[in-house]
Every structure is written in structure tokens, then in C-alpha cells.
Amino acid sequence: MNVGMIILVVAVLAVLGYVLGRRRALSLAAARGRKLHSLPGYYGQTVALFAAVPALLVLVAWLLVQPMLIETRVSGMIPDSAIPDGGARSLVMADVRRIAEGLDAVLAQGGLEESQLSDMRADFTNVRTRLAEVGVALGGEVPTEVFEAAKTYRQDTKTGNTALTVLMLALSIGLAFWSYRRISPDMRARNVSESFVRVLLIAASTVAILTTIGIVASLVFETYSFFKMYSAREFFFSTVWNPQFRGGSELGILPLLWGTFYISLVALIVAVPLGLMIAIYLAEYAGPTARSFVKPAIEVLAGIPTIVYGLFALVTLGPFLRDWLAEPLGLGTSSSSVLTAGIVMGIMIIPFVSSLSDDIINAVPQALRDGAYALGATQSETIKQVVLPAALPGIVGAILLAASRAIGETMIVVLGAGASAKLSLNPFEAMTTVTVKIVSQLTGDTEFASPETLVAFALGLTLFVITLGLNVLALYIVRKYREQYE
Structure with missing residues (x-):
């Protein structure tokens, strides 16, 4: 399940939680003959927030961490001998990502089976042709290590996406059910809802600050790397x-x-x-x-x-x-x-x-x-x-x-x-x-x-x-x- 579909499912669960939470609050108040502490909508908001917010936070963290972990693991699989003379490891990794995406497209079109791909090696003709059909043209011979790295990259990405789907759905459904069971006429649902909203507003207000810090940090670190290679005096005072x-x-x-x-x-x-x-x-x-x-x-x-x-x-x-x-x-x-x-x-x-x-x-x-x-x-x-x-x-x-x-x-x-x-x-x-x-x-x-x-x-x-x-x-x-x- 892709990220867009996961977000849509979580949104549907949040809407369903709002409806069920509001209905439960009203039914409990009627059954016990007591007034609700908060408006019925606040009880529904509480369930919806617990269903959506933690899962979306996990999604953001996962999307930030997963690519770095996969890149590090796959990059370690590529020996220096597989990197062309005068090339860079980052360029080889770009080829790895390109081949992995091409393999996904080939499998989606039915050009290959998963079992065939697991036994394939770099000296292939059929796969090269199939990749060219989906827009991945391989200029020269692909080293075995690069092709194996592409398969590993694709498999790790697929496994990570599956784990993300399971984790988000379990977290969303579990917290929504827990919040739903906590509903009672005496529950201070308005306070819970407003606390959630306050935290969200604070988080939103820090986005600009964190973005600025991230931009400045990236500029400073890369500039420091540049000045280790090139003279700062020449950079600031040269007229050429x-x-x-x-x-x-x-x-x-x-x-x-x-x-x-x-x-x-x-x-x-x-x-x-x-x-x-x-x-x-x-x-x-x-x-x-x-x-x-x-x-x-x-x-x-x-x-x-x-x-x-x-x-x-x-x-x-x-x-x-x-x-x-x-x-x-x-x-x-x-x-x-x-x-x-x-x-x-x-x-x-x-x-x-x-x-x-x-x-x-x-x-x-x-x-x-x-x-x-x-x-x-x-x-x-x-x-x-x-x-x-x-x-x-x-x-x-x-x-x-x-x-x-x-x-x-x-x-x-x-x-x-x-x-x-x-x-x-x-x-x-x-x-x-x-x-x-x-x-x-x-x-x-x-x-x-x-x-x-x-x-x-x-x-x-x-x-x-x-x-x-x-x-x-x-x-x-x-x-x-x-x-x-x-």
C-alpha cells in the first residue's frame, strides 16, 4: 500500500472514529440520565485525533528514517571495484534506484515474475529489454554487485512499506479503540481535544523555525566542506x-x-x-x-x-x-x-x-x-x-x-x-x-x-x-x- 493510500485509510478511520465517538457519548448520557461534561463533538474529536495524529507522526518519522537506512545498507553492498573510474558512489546509487524502480514497473506490467527476478543475474538480456520498455536504458554492462544491490534496494523498500502499513493501521485502530472505550459522561473531552489542538498549533509554528535551522545547517556544513578544499581567501577576494x-x-x-x-x-x-x-x-x-x-x-x-x-x-x-x-x-x-x-x-x-x-x-x-x-x-x-x-x-x-x-x-x-x-x-x-x-x-x-x-x-x-x-x-x-x- 502506497503512502497516499495509507493516509486515505487513516483519514477514513478518523472520520469513522469521530462519528462513533460522538454517538457513544450521546448514548451513554441517555442511558445513565446524566449530562455530558463537554459537547458531543468533542468526544468524537478525541477519538478522531487519537486515530490520526500518532499514526501520521509515525509516518513522517518513518519516511525520514527509512531511506537513510536503506541507502546506507545498499551502499555498503557495492564494492569500490564496481564504481567506474572517475565516477562517484552517489552516481552508482542513482543507477541502483533507477533499476529498482524499473524492476517494479516491469513486475507491475507482468513482464517478469517475482521468482524469476530472484534468480536473475546482471548478464541478462530479457530484463534489459524490459527495463528499456519502461524507460530505464542501461548504457553498458551492469556489474553483478550493482544489480544485486538494486534487487536488495527494491526488496528492502517493499518490506519497509509493508511494515509501515501494518504499523500505521495497528496504531490508528488500536488508539482509536482505546480512546473510544475511555468515553464516559464525566470525561473532560474538551480539555483533551484542546490540548491536542494546542500541541498541533505549537508544532505547526515550529515548522518555519526548524526549516530555517535545517537550511542554515545544511549550508554551513557543506560550506565548511568546500573551504576545506578551496581557500576562503581566494573565494571572497578573487575577481575571477x-x-x-x-x-x-x-x-x-x-x-x-x-x-x-x-x-x-x-x-x-x-x-x-x-x-x-x-x-x-x-x-x-x-x-x-x-x-x-x-x-x-x-x-x-x-x-x-x-x-x-x-x-x-x-x-x-x-x-x-x-x-x-x-x-x-x-x-x-x-x-x-x-x-x-x-x-x-x-x-x-x-x-x-x-x-x-x-x-x-x-x-x-x-x-x-x-x-x-x-x-x-x-x-x-x-x-x-x-x-x-x-x-x-x-x-x-x-x-x-x-x-x-x-x-x-x-x-x-x-x-x-x-x-x-x-x-x-x-x-x-x-x-x-x-x-x-x-x-x-x-x-x-x-x-x-x-x-x-x-x-x-x-x-x-x-x-x-x-x-x-x-x-x-x-x-x-x-x-x-x-x-x-x-
């Missing part, structure tokens, strides 16, 4: 980015940081003034009819896929800037440039600035505006000297959100700015960003333990630290101005 997966790489981050900040700066120069002016118009000048039309039209920009923006930069804006500005001024001949990506990215993040700033400006108390009008200020003076300063902390937050969106963008940069890592002030030259190189370094069948691959984690950690520093600075500015107006 030239990865060579066969050795002799130069992995300086400065060109990537420059391209990231340069493109993001151009995007903010485009988005912030336009976004703020749109927000001021919508909040202070536009009537209900104009606002109901203009705001949704602006927010449509946020729903356009970034690949569409990238194609617009590549096909339309890039050639236009090259033909009408770059070439006549002698500043470049490429349609991919910082200016192309920056302008398109700025258009993309306009809704982030305008919508958030509009909501923030509308949240400024009307009493501040009325006080300014009473002192003789005009509408424009009120906006400039009262409304915008009062809304400044929120506007700074909106700009930071837009900046974070610009820094993390990849597709527009790939299509609009190119992939050239260089230090230049010319906005008509092609450049690239940190995020683009993170993707490029982790793309393809490369050895994960090489510095050229691990550098992606060092790039990610550096970008994370820089963004964190910008957020801390923005928080300081927000608090300073907030104290001024409170």
Missing part, C-alpha cells in the same frame, strides 16, 4: 570566476556579487518610484471606480510567470536597447545586459511595492490627515509631510521585500543578462548573479564532493548572510522612525 570541473578552477565570488547587486539596483530604481507613485495615487487620489480597475490590473503583473518576463527581455527589450542605445553609443553589441534584466525585473516587482505600500498608506490614521488639513496644508503637502513619514516603516518593508525578490530571481537573469561573470560599470554588458551560478553548479551529473559543486552552498550561505544583514539594518531604520511617530 572560472570553474573547471577537471581542476584548476578559480572561484571568486566578487564578480557574482557585483552582478547581483547591479541588476537588483537597476530593478529597484525602476520599481520603487513607479510603485510608490502608483500606491499614492490609489490611496489618496483615485476614486472607487478607478481603484477597482487599476489595482487588479497592476497586481496581474505579479501573476505572470518569470519565464515570460525572461522571454520578453530576450526577444523584445534586449534587441531594442542594443539597436537604439548600446550600438549607437558604442557601449556594447549584445542584447543580453544588466539594463535589460534590471528593467524587466523592475517591472516584475512593481506590484510588490505598489500593493504593500498602498495597504500601508491606507492604514495611516485619518486623524493625521485631518489635523494637517486643519493647519492649512494642501493635499500634496499632507501626503509628503504627514502620510509618507508615518507610513515609512511599512514602505521600507515593502521595498525590502521587493529587493529580496529581485536578489533571488534567476530566470530573468539567465535570459536577459546572460551568464558572464565580470566586474564592469557598463550597464549594456552581459553579467550574471549568484543565484544563476548556484543553479549552474548543481546542474548535471557532477561529482557532489568536488569544490566546483560545493561552491554552490558557499554562494548560498554568503547571499543568506548579506540578506540577513540588510534585514537587520532595515529593522533598525524602521524602529528609529517608529519611535519618532509613536
Whole structure:
């Protein structure tokens, strides 16, 4: 039984437990002539929670632990002699998983019997043909150890899934029956239900924290492995980015940081003034009819896929800037440039600035505006000297959100700015960003333990630290101005 079916069965058991628990509470109260301590629904909720929550927690833990245990066991079955020269064990394990999935597909289609598979060896023709039919093409001869490892991987996964099914069903049915038998008119079912819900809410609130900790930990550990292979001084202070997966790489981050900040700066120069002016118009000048039309039209920009923006930069804006500005001024001949990506990215993040700033400006108390009008200020003076300063902390937050969106963008940069890592002030030259190189370094069948691959984690950690520093600075500015107006 697959995971989806297990979850569905547990959900059905929970619903059934709710109905039966509620019915039992009502029947006991009627039979004994006593009032229930809690509403009947709480008794049903208690049975449903005991039927579902522990089983789902076991499912999550099992899905995290089982793959690691199977990978460790199967990886130990593959000797070093079965790993091709210049290859990596992780690549062989990928082949093992691929063959195991292919064998499952072949067996499901009836191409082989389970008994045939148990006696099969690596020098097979029928199985190779069957695997090719389900999309698993084996290029060369498969070592016996690899094929045996694939069979073991498949068998262990199957056994683990069977054990998981039995354990979850037994746990769900057992705890549901135990909770059902505990129901009585005096049972504080509401307290039990609310305690469960409180624990679930606390667990849900910790997901973001644990996710952040996991991301940072993975970045730190892999970055540490990278700096054991490559000099940190060269990484942070070199002005050359030239990865060579066969050795002799130069992995300086400065060109990537420059391209990231340069493109993001151009995007903010485009988005912030336009976004703020749109927000001021919508909040202070536009009537209900104009606002109901203009705001949704602006927010449509946020729903356009970034690949569409990238194609617009590549096909339309890039050639236009090259033909009408770059070439006549002698500043470049490429349609991919910082200016192309920056302008398109700025258009993309306009809704982030305008919508958030509009909501923030509308949240400024009307009493501040009325006080300014009473002192003789005009509408424009009120906006400039009262409304915008009062809304400044929120506007700074909106700009930071837009900046974070610009820094993390990849597709527009790939299509609009190119992939050239260089230090230049010319906005008509092609450049690239940190995020683009993170993707490029982790793309393809490369050895994960090489510095050229691990550098992606060092790039990610550096970008994370820089963004964190910008957020801390923005928080300081927000608090300073907030104290001024409170």
C-alpha cells in the first residue's frame, strides 16, 4: 500500500472514529440520565485525533528514517571495484534506484515474475529489454554487485512499506479503540481535544523555525566542506570566476556579487518610484471606480510567470536597447545586459511595492490627515509631510521585500543578462548573479564532493548572510522612525 493510500485509510478511520465517538457519548448520557461534561463533538474529536495524529507522526518519522537506512545498507553492498573510474558512489546509487524502480514497473506490467527476478543475474538480456520498455536504458554492462544491490534496494523498500502499513493501521485502530472505550459522561473531552489542538498549533509554528535551522545547517556544513578544499581567501577576494570541473578552477565570488547587486539596483530604481507613485495615487487620489480597475490590473503583473518576463527581455527589450542605445553609443553589441534584466525585473516587482505600500498608506490614521488639513496644508503637502513619514516603516518593508525578490530571481537573469561573470560599470554588458551560478553548479551529473559543486552552498550561505544583514539594518531604520511617530 502506497503512502497516499495509507493516509486515505487513516483519514477514513478518523472520520469513522469521530462519528462513533460522538454517538457513544450521546448514548451513554441517555442511558445513565446524566449530562455530558463537554459537547458531543468533542468526544468524537478525541477519538478522531487519537486515530490520526500518532499514526501520521509515525509516518513522517518513518519516511525520514527509512531511506537513510536503506541507502546506507545498499551502499555498503557495492564494492569500490564496481564504481567506474572517475565516477562517484552517489552516481552508482542513482543507477541502483533507477533499476529498482524499473524492476517494479516491469513486475507491475507482468513482464517478469517475482521468482524469476530472484534468480536473475546482471548478464541478462530479457530484463534489459524490459527495463528499456519502461524507460530505464542501461548504457553498458551492469556489474553483478550493482544489480544485486538494486534487487536488495527494491526488496528492502517493499518490506519497509509493508511494515509501515501494518504499523500505521495497528496504531490508528488500536488508539482509536482505546480512546473510544475511555468515553464516559464525566470525561473532560474538551480539555483533551484542546490540548491536542494546542500541541498541533505549537508544532505547526515550529515548522518555519526548524526549516530555517535545517537550511542554515545544511549550508554551513557543506560550506565548511568546500573551504576545506578551496581557500576562503581566494573565494571572497578573487575577481575571477572560472570553474573547471577537471581542476584548476578559480572561484571568486566578487564578480557574482557585483552582478547581483547591479541588476537588483537597476530593478529597484525602476520599481520603487513607479510603485510608490502608483500606491499614492490609489490611496489618496483615485476614486472607487478607478481603484477597482487599476489595482487588479497592476497586481496581474505579479501573476505572470518569470519565464515570460525572461522571454520578453530576450526577444523584445534586449534587441531594442542594443539597436537604439548600446550600438549607437558604442557601449556594447549584445542584447543580453544588466539594463535589460534590471528593467524587466523592475517591472516584475512593481506590484510588490505598489500593493504593500498602498495597504500601508491606507492604514495611516485619518486623524493625521485631518489635523494637517486643519493647519492649512494642501493635499500634496499632507501626503509628503504627514502620510509618507508615518507610513515609512511599512514602505521600507515593502521595498525590502521587493529587493529580496529581485536578489533571488534567476530566470530573468539567465535570459536577459546572460551568464558572464565580470566586474564592469557598463550597464549594456552581459553579467550574471549568484543565484544563476548556484543553479549552474548543481546542474548535471557532477561529482557532489568536488569544490566546483560545493561552491554552490558557499554562494548560498554568503547571499543568506548579506540578506540577513540588510534585514537587520532595515529593522533598525524602521524602529528609529517608529519611535519618532509613536
